[in-house]
Amino acid sequence: MEGASFGAGRAGAALDPVSFARRPQTLLRVASWVFSIAVFGPIVNEGYVNTDSGPELRCVFNGNAGACRFGVALGLGAFLACAAFLLLDVHFQQISSVRDRRRAVLLDLGFSGLWSFLWFVGFCFLTNQWQRTAPGPATTQAGDAARAAIAFSFFSILSWVALTVKALQRFRLGTDMSLFATEQLSAGASQAYPGYPVGSGVEGTETYQSPPFTETLDTSPKGYQVPAY
Secondary structure (H helix, E strand, O other), X not given: OOOOEOOEOOOOOOOOHHHHHOOHHHHHHHHHHHHXXXXXXXHHHHOEEEOOXXXXXXXXXXXXXXXXXXXXXXXXXXXXXXXXXHHHHHHHHHOOOHHHHHHHHHHHHHHHHHHHHXXXXXXXXXXXXXHOOOOOHHHHHOHHHHHHHHHHHHHHHHHXXXXXXXXXXXXXXXXXXXXXXXXXXXXXXXXXXXXXXXXXXXXXXXXXXXXXXXXXOOOOOOOOOOOOO
């Protein structure tokens, strides 16, 4: 993009909703948003089952409450982050400061990389706990929810890694300084150079006087006679 700064055009330019919706970064954020719902939603609704010995609830992942809490926190955090970064993408074109744009891209890069790692940890953790879960009626009933949470945890790894790569590409793209050079030149061309002020000591051509010592010299001075030979 000509005159682009961190993947966006000039500040204040109009945003095209169709082109924005078709951007790979937008599609990845929406996909990550949906995947996060598919992770913490089943755990909240069906992730806690009754024990065989009593009415108390326990986590379907091997009875480990930490596994359920970690999955819910990870998915809910990704859900809120996707919504926040999507709003940031919408208003990114309105950010006029290059420094603020750089900070926004760095925030996106750091958070996406962190959440990619956390999704990998969460996928391994939930898979390990599900493999250790003893079979039973309650486990069979909530098995689909557990498998869905594990599957979409894996899909979330892929989507957040892709978001990290896109943020890294935007950071490497940096700033096209010709954008700001053009603005400076256009601003400088619109200003006229000031003339000499009146009474500044510089006189015009109307007051020009002939230089001194330009009188016609007398070739025959008075009182001088040419001697006769």
